[in-house]
Amino acid sequence: MSKYSILVATDLTDESLHLLKTAPDVDLQIVPPQSKTIRPHLAATQALIARDDVLIDTDLLDNAPQLKLIGRVSAGLGGIDIESATKRGIIVMNTPGTSAISAGEHTLALMLALSRRLVTTHNSIKDGWWLLDRKRQIGTQLFNKTLGIIGLGRVGHVVAQRCLAFGMHILAYDPYLAEDQVDDDRITLVGLRELLQRSDFVSIHVAATPETRGMFNESLVRLMKPGARLINTAFGGVMDENAVAEALKDGHLAGVALDVYAQEPPYSSPLLGMENVIHTPHIGENTREATQDLSLQIVQQVLDALRGADYRNVVNLPFMPGIDFETIRPYLVLAERMGMILHVLARHPVRRVAVEYRGDELAGLVKPLTVALLKGLLTPSLGESVSYINAPILASERGIQLTQAKGLKTGEYINLVSCQVTLEDGEEIIMAGTLLDRKEPHIVQLNEYRMNFVPEGNLLIMGSFDQPGVIGKVGTLMATNNINIASWHTGRSERGGNTLTVLTLDQTLPDAVMQALLTQDFIRHAHQVEL
Numbered sequence: 001m002s003k004y005s006i007l008v009a010t011d012l013t014d015e016s017l018h019l020l021k022t023a024p025d026v027d028l029q030i031v032p033p034q035s036k037t038i039r040p041h042l043a044a045t046q047a048l049i050a051r052d053d054v055l056i057d058t059d060l061l062d063n064a065p066q067l068k069l070i071g072r073v074s075a076g077l078g079g080i081d082i083e084s085a086t087k088r089g090i091i092v093m094n095t096p097g098t099s100a101i102s103a104g105e106h107t108l109a110l111m112l113a114l115s116r117r118l119v120t121t122h123n124s125i126k127d128g129w130w131l132l133d134r135k136r137q138i139g140t141q142l143f144n145k146t147l148g149i150i151g152l153g154r155v156g157h158v159v160a161q162r163c164l165a166f167g168m169h170i171l172a173y174d175p176y177l178a179e180d181q182v183d184d185d186r187i188t189l190v191g192l193r194e195l196l197q198r199s200d201f202v203s204i205h206v207a208a209t210p211e212t213r214g215m216f217n218e219s220l221v222r223l224m225k226p227g228a229r230l231i232n233t234a235f236g237g238v239m240d241e242n243a244v245a246e247a248l249k250d251g252h253l254a255g256v257a258l259d260v261y262a263q264e265p266p267y268s269s270p271l272l273g274m275e276n277v278i279h280t281p282h283i284g285e286n287t288r289e290a291t292q293d294l295s296l297q298i299v300q301q302v303l304d305a306l307r308g309a310d311y312r313n314v315v316n317l318p319f320m321p322g323i324d325f326e327t328i329r330p331y332l333v334l335a336e337r338m339g340m341i342l343h344v345l346a347r348h349p350v351r352r353v354a355v356e357y358r359g360d361e362l363a364g365l366v367k368p369l370t371v372a373l374l375k376g377l378l379t380p381s382l383g384e385s386v387s388y389i390n391a392p393i394l395a396s397e398r399g400i401q402l403t404q405a406k407g408l409k410t411g412e413y414i415n416l417v418s419c420q421v422t423l424e425d426g427e428e429i430i431m432a433g434t435l436l437d438r439k440e441p442h443i444v445q446l447n448e449y450r451m452n453f454v455p456e457g458n459l460l461i462m463g464s465f466d467q468p469g470v471i472g473k474v475g476t477l478m479a480t481n482n483i484n485i486a487s488w489h490t491g492r493s494e495r496g497g498n499t500l501t502v503l504t505l506d507q508t509l510p511d512a513v514m515q516a517l518l519t520q521d522f523i524r525h526a527h528q529v530e531l
Helices: 014-022 035-041 058-062 082-087 100-115 118-126 154-165 192-198 218-223 241-249 288-306 325-345 366-385 391-397 470-480 511-518
Strands: 004-008 026-030 047-050 069-072 091-093 146-150 169-173 187-189 201-204 228-232 253-258 277-279 350-358 401-404 416-423 428-436 440-446 449-453 458-465 485-492 498-505 523-530
Touching: 004 014, 004 288, 014 026, 014 288, 047 288, 058 082, 069 288, 082 091, 091 288, 100 118, 100 154, 100 201, 100 228, 100 253, 100 277, 100 288, 146 154, 146 192, 154 169, 169 192, 192 218, 218 241, 241 253, 325 366, 325 416, 325 428, 325 440, 325 458, 325 523, 350 366, 366 391, 366 401, 366 416, 391 401, 440 498, 449 498, 458 470, 470 485, 470 498, 470 511, 511 523
Parallel strands: 004 026, 004 047, 047 069, 069 091, 146 169, 146 201, 169 187, 201 228, 228 253, 253 277, 350 401
Antiparallel strands: 350 416, 416 428, 428 440, 440 449, 449 485, 458 498, 458 523, 485 498
């Protein structure tokens, strides 16, 4: 019997290690998670199980010629060069959702600690004082208070259900959920502004994506109800710590609890040392139960995949039989980036995606290209949890209907990827793309506008009225703010009507410049997307 060589470079529970040690088809090696201890064992390794303290880059992969599978003991995928792994035909899998209960309960612990000032009262007794200042140590009840949950995913849902038991009123903001997808009528979906203005407690549970990074800025902090308390167990990059610190200093916020930080360890955080801030060192999933579940899940996934029995939580697309990955990869990139642009343009939740593929080159690629498009559509909101494997499931869970179309009103190209998305309000968006020299993706149509631009870099998509001076005014605005325009592509529906322009910029527009652009009388709308 041939054996699978599995290298474990992290701590796993005894029960999960027992599964590996007693498997008759496994040759197990266990090493500390350090490059110098891992490298000597890579030559014969077929599966590597590790956490994010092991950097799996091109250099490591070059030293692992027999590697078939990478198993990440967490939902996050940072530190793994997924593109290089995919080129080598290496499966990359993670363990999403396993620690939702642990992270949710930790959020409740922080909320209770904030409301009853547990840390300061504990320290008071520890320092020899018994209710030295009773008014200063006064707490607040959770009962009848309003909790605002930003991101109603797995963890957010756990928090909501437990807070309902406290008699709290639950508001939730999640732009990618419709009201009929919330399974408890005691949870009310609202806009972000309303949530912040009404909530006594705000808890953040969004995925780490370019869209959510820096999301909770000074403007949002100042929209919060005076005297509210803020909790973040999601990821540190979502929050402007300086803005939060200022809001605590001037009394706008009554307290903050954090398990995650912009930089970890957070030695330079302005929130360190503040009396009304509770800190924990990124331990939201650090429970015996979550550790056991994560360990067992990754071991079982790795064994099933190596044996060809099942492929759960695989986040990259394996080579397809008979088709060279390098040949189809440009089309996958095209479809995924089309989905990302559609996400930015959609002003309401997507309810239907109709796809059409024309040309001999696209024969047999309907499924992978459709999955790539869905992955691009969902990734800006759901982050790294979206994969080529689970994108159709996640789309279905969000009420997105998928169909094949025929006769979409798109241009005449030999090989063309086309789609039409229908939004919740009935609006439709049509997009089409193709490859130049079978390598470079190009978007050739957006609705009625014939275009030709490369979907990469910092894009500004701008709808305007067809009138003289637009190019000059936009160019002047960019030049004044030292922003270079790399390319400019405009399509118009008719002379004197509406135009659609796509600019490639050398950098993302700052908020102030975007606001200045939106105030121009010739602008109908403007969106940014980073590809």
